[in-house]
Amino acid sequence: MKISGVDIRPGNILEYENGIWKVAKTQHTQPGKGGAYMQVEMKNLIDGRKTNVRFRSADTVEKVHLETKDFQYLYADDDQLVFMDTETFEQIQLPTDLLGDAAAFLQDGMTVQLEMYDERPISVQLPDQVEADIVEADAVVKGQTASSSYKPAVLDNGIRVMVPPHIESGTRIVVDVYERTYVRKAD
Known part of the structure; x- marks a missing residue:
């Protein structure tokens, strides 16, 4: 078109x-x-x-309109990621760099959308938001105002994000995959 x-x-x-x-x-x-x-x-x-x-x-x-198909993430093998077609159960391997920075947010069993051009996968879309655990969070500094103060925290996948002062180590949060920002506390 x-x-x-x-x-x-x-x-x-x-x-x-x-x-x-x-x-x-x-x-x-x-x-x-x-x-x-x-x-x-x-x-x-x-x-x-x-x-x-x-x-x-x-x-x-x-x-160009790309065909999108649902695939399930299975595991990482060196610099390759293994996905399974949710309809045919066929497995494919894709290079990790096809996902870019978003690859760090892949979780076992996660459903992703592969965009295909001429039956060839050219792009992988993760969900916009995923849940992750905080493994390390800095202490709150007294005197900071609660409205605008954020502190650094490390997620279980090694990614650093800024979180509100009330979030502590061990808390499960929702993170925006592509912006790498805190969204809310997980339910």
Whole structure:
């Protein structure tokens, strides 16, 4: 499906210069002279390259729809992650770097969505929020106001996040996977 250059939005998957690209950021610019354009920051889903491209309203680009399938995370094997198709029970191995920083939040049995292009997995989406245990939390400093003070804490997966003063070691919390921020105390 062809779309105009000014209709590109973050999260779109585009076919551009014989590659598959995911749009990270867009900025609509209307200079004093000349026509308006969309400045687009994209990441290649096959080889990981990043690029910035200007698209004018007259430019068209092919928008790609990826097939998504549910897979269950099984285990890590060196620098490979093993997933199982929840329908066919077929197992596949993917490189850890395909997930990037989010790989630290994978948990045994977690259901993830693989985005497939021509039957080839090119991206893995974890749930936006996961539960994790605090294994280490700094003590509260007296005199800090409760409204804006956060303290560093370490999760059971080794990731550091900032948490409110009332959160202590051993507490289970909900964390935003992609922002790496505290959301709330787990139920």
